[in-house]
Amino acid sequence: SQQGEEDPQALSIQEGENATMNCSYKTSINNLQWYRQNSGRGLVHLILIRSNEREKHSGRLRVTLDTSKKSSSLLITASRAADTASYFCATADNNAGNMLTFGGGTRLMVKP
Amino acid sequence: GAGVSQSPSNKVTEKGKDVELRCDPISGHTALYWYRQSLGQGLEFLIYFQGNSAPDKSGLPSDRFSAERTGGSVSTLTIQRTQQEDSAVYLCASSVPSGRSPYGEQFFGPGTRLTVL
Numbered sequence: 001s002q003q004g005e006e007d008p009q010a011l012s013i014q015e016g017e018n019a020t021m022n023c024s025y026k027t028s029i030n031n032l033q034w035y036r037q038n039s040g041r042g043l044v045h046l047i048l049i050r051s052n053e054r055e056k057h058s059g060r061l062r063v064t065l066d067t068s069k070k071s072s073s074l075l076i077t078a079s080r081a082a083d084t085a086s087y088f089c090a091t092a093d094n095n096a097g098n099m100l101t102f103g104g105g106t107r108l109m110v111k112p
Numbered sequence: 113g114a115g116v117s118q119s120p121s122n123k124v125t126e127k128g129k130d131v132e133l134r135c136d137p138i139s140g141h142t143a144l145y146w147y148r149q150s151l152g153q154g155l156e157f158l159i160y161f162q163g164n165s166a167p168d169k170s171g172l173p174s175d176r177f178s179a180e181r182t183g184g185s186v187s188t189l190t191i192q193r194t195q196q197e198d199s200a201v202y203l204c205a206s207s208v209p210s211g212r213s214p215y216g217e218q219f220f221g222p223g224t225r226l227t228v229l
Contacts, residue, residue: 042223102154
């Protein structure tokens with residue numbers, strides 16, 4: 001079953017605009033991670049935010065975590081056509097053993 | 113250094129046949145995971161290996177699915193008597209448990225696209 005649910009499911013923006021993707025989850029988590037996937041193949045880890053952190057930055061990426069609302073957001077600033085991909089959040093659940101639970105993903109298209 | 117590799121990259125088989133999918137994790141990574149991804153969907157956890165511990169098989173969808181990890185390195189996922197609904201991309205990932213938690217970053221292979229006719 002999917003814990004993380006991304007919103008929106010699809011997003012289309014122009015190059016240079018910011019893209020915001022949201023993720024909601026249901027249980028107590030150890031950390032939340034964001035991954036990127038090109039063309040339905042392997043996923044690439046982008047950023048990990050621990051449950052005691054509220055915000056984290058990495059280059060053009062900004063991730064927030066609100067454990068009271070059980071939600072996270074991924075912001076990509078100054079988007080580029082090369083950012084076109086699917087983005088997944090994944091939660092490490094304190095009570096679900098050793099696996100990550102992935103959401104359904106947001107398909108981002110950045111138009112040049 | 114080399115990342116996670118998987119073989120074959122594509123596999124087409126007939127319904128009822130058995131298939132074996134291989135994963136070579138990053139050297140030194142003690143944790144290995146198998147996931148399945150259907151078209152346009154998220155990832156479905158299948159099985160997890162950590163060192164010499166008993167694997168977590170809680171995600172395997174049926175007894176037709178099995179996996180082993182030899183020598184704490186290479187893993188093989190076997191699907192017996194394949195069905196059309198087994199068609200998906202099978203992804204392998206490895207990680208190094210961070211501190212007391214195994215919930216660190218996972219490094220994914222390129223996946224095996226399985227098509228069952």
